[in-house]
Amino acid sequence: MFWKLKNFLDGFYQIIDVYKNHFVFLFLIIISAILLQTNTNPQITYFRQRAIYVSALIGEQLGRIPRVWQYEDENRTLELQNTELAKRNIVLEDAYLENIKLRQMLKFKDRFPLNTIPAHIIMKAPDPNLSTITLDKGRDDGVREYQNVITDRGLVGIITHAEDRYSVCQIMLDKTFRAAAKIQRTRLSGIVLWQGLPNEVGFYGVLKNLDVRVGDVVLTSEYSEFFLPNFRVGIVNEINNEIEGIFKNIHVKTSVDFDMIEDVFIVTDTTKASSVRIGFENYFFGNE
């Protein structure tokens, strides 16, 4: 142990002996510099200012080195903040769009002459045998079977089942769905039924020689047993006479986009008298 210390000291003394001239010189230079610092001459002030400037400059450059790691942490924090802000932005955008939609629905509810209950779709079941949507309103809210379901665009379907807290609506895009309907322009009657295409129904029962044009608006008719008259169904977008039989093959694009639908109104009025008046169908926003 001691011999190690002795060797170290011997080496140390040797270094001092070899470089003693330089050590003495350095010591004297330091003493001179300290003495210079005691002066208040303008030269010293100038020198001091420059020394501070240079040391600050060097310090600034050297200070960047540890900041590289600091930047890494900062970047990570900023990325997290960015993600958080992006999430918040999405929420705000959703809220903005929902706000627009709800305002639109509110306006519709205010001007629509029939009593309605706004409802939110809590589940969609696009089963080809029975396409339904489940709504968050039930018997407790006044919902009953066979009440019509609409949006500000037009007809959605009919309530087929009502529980206390929720209800089930059969939509138009269901193979068992049938509704008596008419062409707004000519008052030609027919039956609306689903033919298996998305957002499209067929208008069946119009003779080939009768006047139906692309762009005609299709409404529910007074002949319907379950639907109130003059609810907008959709617009004729294709007519085909080149089929067997005596009736036209008419394709109607539904007013309601069933892929985007989120909120609906349940019409609690069941008397047909309220919706038979002229111009009732104009309460719906058209998509033509």
Add this chain to the structure above:
Amino acid sequence: MRRKRNQLILSLTLTALVFYFLQITFINTFLSIGHSTPDLLLILTLFVGIRLGQISGSLFGFLAGLLQDVLIGFYGLNALCKTIIGFSVKYFRTEKVLLVEKYYFPIVVFFSSLVHSVLFFGFQSLDADLNFYTLFMNYGVPNALYSAVMAFTLWLFTPNAFLDFINYDAKHEY
């Protein structure tokens, strides 16, 4: 050997003090040519540096410079410059030129004095009111010339016994 060292220190101290008082009384007053005056302590520092080595040269330069700093009220400046000169003069020393030291020494004094002026006036001109070039040309170069001449003169008048005496190798002490 230790006795010789003490004698050496004493003789150099006395010489330095004599030179110092000569400088501030006689040289600066009567021997100045224009603004030029020889720097006796610088000459002595160079002599000590060449003869006795770097440690002695830098220590002597430091102390001599400190004495001069008292006069100008700028503590540390002359000490710093003369320390550097006393240390670096060793690099002028070669075996060949020592044979003609009488002529060689003034040349060393001239160039070292120029270096001293660069350091001294360089520091002085850090103040914006003083221009380094003006100071160097008006004071530095003439002083260096005058110091070189004075060094040669002093060498001529210095007794050989003294010159031989200031030839002590400090390494023998350690």
